[in-house]
Amino acid sequence: TSIENEIQDIIDKHKIVIFSKTYCSYSRRAKHVLSQYFISPRPHIMEVDLEDKPNEIASFLKNVSSRSTFPNIFVSGHSIGGSDELAEMHADGSLKELLKKAGVL
Amino acid sequence: TSIENEIQDIIDKHKIVIFSKTYCSYSRRAKHVLSQYFISPRPHIMEVDLEDKPNEIASFLKNVSSRSTFPNIFVSGHSIGGSDELAEMHADGSLKELLKKAGVL
Numbered sequence: 001t002s003i004e005n006e007i008q009d010i011i012d013k014h015k016i017v018i019f020s021k022t023y024c025s026y027s028r029r030a031k032h033v034l035s036q037y038f039i040s041p042r043p044h045i046m047e048v049d050l051e052d053k054p055n056e057i058a059s060f061l062k063n064v065s066s067r068s069t070f071p072n073i074f075v076s077g078h079s080i081g082g083s084d085e086l087a088e089m090h091a092d093g094s095l096k097e098l099l100k101k102a103g104v105l
Numbered sequence: 106t107s108i109e110n111e112i113q114d115i116i117d118k119h120k121i122v123i124f125s126k127t128y129c130s131y132s133r134r135a136k137h138v139l140s141q142y143f144i145s146p147r148p149h150i151m152e153v154d155l156e157d158k159p160n161e162i163a164s165f166l167k168n169v170s171s172r173s174t175f176p177n178i179f180v181s182g183h184s185i186g187g188s189d190e191l192a193e194m195h196a197d198g199s200l201k202e203l204l205k206k207a208g209v210l
């Protein structure tokens with residue numbers, strides 16, 4: 001479908017993608033964690049609740065990442081998890097490593 | 106309005122009330138914090154996203170508590186805040202004190 005193509009395109013084009021919801025504290029927390037790194041190019045943020053077809057986007061993300069919740073963070077085309085995973089990786093230094101490997105840090 | 110009467114009634118009848126959203130991690134966190142206390146009678150939980158008029162409920166809560174977000178935790182008729190406030194009070198022991206004063210612990 002064209003939504004699937006659109007989202008796959010975003011995941012392919014941008015090294016770091018955050019699929020987020022504007023009203024969600026967990027999404028806000030994930031954006032805050034990533035904002036503590038000088039990431040270049042900057043992460044691409046899609047606020048899914050503001051899109052035309054949020055449920056179709058969520059379905060596609062569930063198919064490609066096995067994750068049906070938000071936030072959903074992609075690095076180099078793969079989901080690295082949600083807010084809790086990101087917080088853990090930030091705390092133990094593995095996020096820094098991952099971002100370096102991805103060539104954005 | 107009858108929604109206002111209904112919600113005011115809930116706040117008056119139940120010592121502890123959690124206004125929550127089923128899909129929300131912050132709401133889940135607040136319910137989890139309170140579940141660590143033997144509260145009797147147990148907290149009354151309203152899942153606002155499952156109600157007929159969630160926006161009207163949110164408006165009323167904003168009027169009586171100055172809080173427009175969820176979760177919103179009431180003790181003895183007054184809002185004590187959201188998930189962050191609850192976590193802080195749980196950590197510093199003031200939640201235990203508050204619950205004792207309310208006569209539920």
Ligand SMILES: N[C@@H](CCC(=O)N[C@@H](CS)C(=O)NCC(=O)O)C(=O)O
Pocket residue numbers: 021024026068069070071081082083084085128129130131
């Ligand atoms: N442990 C997960 C929790 C994710 C989660 O439960 N997200 C909720 C919002 S906080 C969700 O996506 N609910 C369904 C929805 O909003 O569509 C994380 O750290 O990201």
Ligand SMILES: N[C@@H](CCC(=O)N[C@@H](CS)C(=O)NCC(=O)O)C(=O)O
Pocket residue numbers: 023024025026126129131173174175176186187188189190
């Ligand atoms: N710091 C607040 C954050 C509350 C918050 O931002 N809640 C969000 C959901 S996580 C909200 O209510 N957004 C508007 C809505 O869902 O109607 C707390 O600890 O409770």
Ligand code: FES
Pocket residue numbers: 023024025026027128129130131132
């Ligand atoms: S909607 Fe409340 S934490 Fe995500």
